[in-house]
Amino acid sequence: MNTTATITQFNLTPGRKLAGRYEVVALLGVGWESEVYLVREIATGVERAAKIFFPERNPDNRVAKRTAEKLHKLRECPALIQYVTQETIVFRRQTVAVLISEYVDGELLNEFIARQPGQRLHRFEALHLLHAMTTALEPIHERREYHGDLHSGNVIVQRIGIGFEIRLIDIFHHAQRKTWSIQTDVVDLVRMFYDAIGGSRFYSREPKFVKEICRGLRHTLITQRFRNAGQLRRHLESFRWE
Numbered sequence: 529m530n531t532t533a534t535i536t537q538f539n540l541t542p543g544r545k546l547a548g549r550y551e552v553v554a555l556l557g558v559g560w561e562s563e564v565y566l567v568r569e570i571a572t573g574v575e576r577a578a579k580i581f582f583p584e585r586n587p588d589n590r591v592a593k594r595t596a597e598k599l600h601k602l603r604e605c606p607a608l609i610q611y612v613t614q615e616t617i618v619f620r621r622q623t624v625a626v627l628i629s630e631y632v633d634g635e636l637l638n639e640f641i642a643r644q645p646g647q648r649l650h651r652f653e654a655l656h657l658l659h660a661m662t663t664a665l666e667p668i669h670e671r672r673e674y675h676g677d678l679h680s681g682n683v684i685v686q687r688i689g690i691g692f693e694i695r696l697i698d699i700f701h702h703a704q705r706k707t708w709s710i711q712t713d714v715v716d717l718v719r720m721f722y723d724a725i726g727g728s729r730f731y732s733r734e735p736k737f738v739k740e741i742c743r744g745l746r747h748t749l750i751t752q753r754f755r756n757a758g759q760l761r762r763h764l765e766s767f768r769w770e
Contacts, residue, residue: 532621532622533620534584535582535583535584535619535620535622535624536582537558537563538563538580538619540552540555540563540565540580542554545570546567546578546615546617546626547615547616547617547626548570549569549570549571549615550567550568550569550570550576550578550615550628551567551568551570552565552566552567552578553565553566553567553568553575554566556577557681557698559698560585561581561582561585561586561591562579562580562581562582562585562586563579563580563582564577564578564579564580564698565577565578565580566578566631567628575631575633576612576628576629576630576631577609577628577629577630577631577697578615578626578627578628578629579595579626579627579629579698580617580624580625580626581624581625581626581627583622583623583624586625589625591701592614592625592627594701595611595627595699595701596611596614596627598673598699598701599611599627599629599699601671601673602667602668602671602673602699604667605667605668605671606664606667607663607664607665607667607668607694607695607696608668608695608696608699609629609630609632609695609696609697610629610630611627611628611629611630612628612629612630613628614626614627614628615628632684632695632697634684634685634686634695635684635685635686636680636681636682636683636684636685637680637681637683637684637685637720637724638680638681640685640687641680641723641724646726647726648724648725648726648730649724649725650725651725651734651735651738653724654721654724654725655721655764656690656691656692657685657692657721657724658717658718658720658721658724658741658760658764659761659764659765660685660691660692660693660694661683661692661694661717661720661757662717662757662758662760662761662764663694663757663761664694664695664696665678665696665713665717665757666756666757666758666761668757669710669713669756669757669758670758672706672710673706673710674702674706674709674710674712674713675696675699675700675713675716676699676700676701676702676709676712676713677698677699677700678696678713678716678717678720679716679719679720680720680723682696682697682698683695683696683697683720684696684697710755710756711747711750711751711755711756712747713756713757714750714751714754714755714756714757714759714760715745715747715750715751717757717760718741718742718743718745718750718754718760719745721741721742722742722745725738737767737768737769740767741760741763741764
């Protein structure tokens with residue numbers, strides 16, 4: 529009989545050592561497959577992010593291995609958080625995989641929008657934001673890969689002048705075809721733009737060029753027009769103002 533208890537949370541406290549090389553600083557986030565912690569490399573003092581997988585969501589280490597392979601494949605995509613190495617720890621007598629990656633300090637998009645006047649962006653600001661996000665995602669799509677879990681809690685944003693710098697965190701692997709996943713990334717980009725301008729409360733007042741991007745948030749209509757981030761970026765750079 530298998531008496532191994534299911535691990536649903538780690539709740540690691542600051543100061544806890546991981547694999548003898550890292551010290552936990554703080555919890556950064558919790559997802560379906562893992563918890564992510566800010567850790568400090570003991571030997572150097574360098575801060576890293578540690579993604580600690582729940583064993584039942586990572587059978588035979590397949591999920592962690594796919595994530596590491598994907599991050600390595602996309603290592604030349606500047607917006608993506610960079611993979612460093614994989615470690616293992618023992619937690620409640622179970623072997624647990626830990627992916628160590630670059631740590632980027634910054635504000636999540638949902639937090640950034642929440643502190644704006646009216647908790648929304650003007651359409652022109654939101655267009656700049658959308659352009660920055662498509663530019664960040666385009667190199668990933670060019671390599672026939674996808675992010676897989678795009679939402680405002682997985683985008684780090686820094687506003688610089690009229691533009692935005694974007695970093696993408698917490699990629700996800702789907703069993704579906706890559707073409708479908710790439711197109712879903714595009715739908716998720718459009719959804720973040722829609723939410724940034726205020727969502728359903730304000731959408732009816734937006735001009736035609738905004739609605740030609742959002743296309744009623746219909747997956748089929750969006751992906752018929754924009755099949756990848758590059759097509760959406762080119763549209764943003766070439767559409768005519770009303």
